[in-house]
Amino acid sequence: MRQRKDSAAHRASHLPVSNETSAGGIVVRVDEGHAFVACIGRRNRAGRLEWCLPKGHIEAGETPEDAAIREVAEETGIDADIIQPIGVIDYWFTGDDRRVHKVVHHYLLEFKGGDITTENDPDHEAEVAEWIPVSDLRQRLAYPNERKMAQVAIALLSPEQ
Template identity: 45%
Template sequence: MTENNRPHHTKRSGDDTSRRRRHRRGRGEGSGKNTHDSHKTNRKAPNRNTRQSEQSANPSSPTPNAVAGGKREKPNNAQSATNRTKNRRRRTSEPAQTATNKRTKGRRKAAAKTQRTGTHRKNYRRSTYPSTQMETRIETSAGGLVISGLAESVQPDGNVDLSRIYVALIGRLDRRGRLLWSMPKGHVENGEDIAVTAEREVWEETGIHGEVFAELGVIDYWFVSDGTRIHKTVHHHLLRYVDGALNDEDPEVTEVSWIPASALIEHFAYADERKLARIAHTLLPDLARKELAEGRGTPR
């Protein structure tokens, strides 16, 4: 075969091949997977020779791919039209959240937060706090002061010597071991008259029989016992001594004693009973004169 009859093969030069490769690389960087969209948007990747010539003309501007330390970073090209369309469709397909949806979402987050590990102890401590609503019970008691020596306390000039009038008090030990003095009193039984309760409780706690002849006053207070709020009302009376001797057989009573009426106020441990003692100081002189006028002496 002659040289003229040999098949003619066009030999591509190295410059032409490298130019086509660079053209493909530049075209692929801007288009992503779909190259047709890049032709539609008329985007053309810049040539390496063009970038080098621009940098040589302006040496102060850094190259797009140059970073500190000489490392190469990925090109920050704009999104293609296809990606922008997908993102736009994705955004428009999501329904708008209403105020109700936002509140529901917030409740779900709060519920999930309380169910996380480590929060069960906090919730347990919060749930062990006692309830503010407590059972309430109403109680009524009655008692008073047993008085001895009323008629004998009246002086010839008509004045009354309170130091010659004696009243029976009971003493109880508190948690600190202190002896606290108070009036004898107790709970009113069902269907029982208040005056009868006062006479019975005085006899049970002091061993003395007394007879109610005047009212002293009523006090009320609140306290808590075994998780129950109790509103207690106590009716106090003045009792005339009839007979009996002091004893402390009641297990709740530590000591029983006759106290001069002149020292009554400072003996009481509670403020409400000290108030009643001041009332007694104003009542006793007239009651003593009345007892003397009626010839009621103290039994011996």
């Protein structure tokens, strides 16, 4: 088994490397004194639904802020304005044919309008979109780095805590 792991690591280390930059964030809507965040559900490689924050690649000529607003709109149907940056996630993963170094710019955004839906997601990556109570984000978000971004947003929204 050890040899198998070593050969997989060896193979991955010889794959070409690509760099990707994305942007997205945490869109907050307050309803009757309760805060909710727009999240999307995507299927992972194993076919399990995982909840995550809306985000996507920065297109040519876009700023990270522009991309965050566009990606949120595409993946959730929500119109939002940026309140402030909340952090950058930097990580590596291995695809079928390459290793990817990914940087994701996250923003805290304020809900302006729209109905939550995945209908306009051009890549059809988001299977479902839902308003999740802020208090449930730590349990619902699939990735630890996104849970950390949620913690930053919660701290900004509740400075007295």
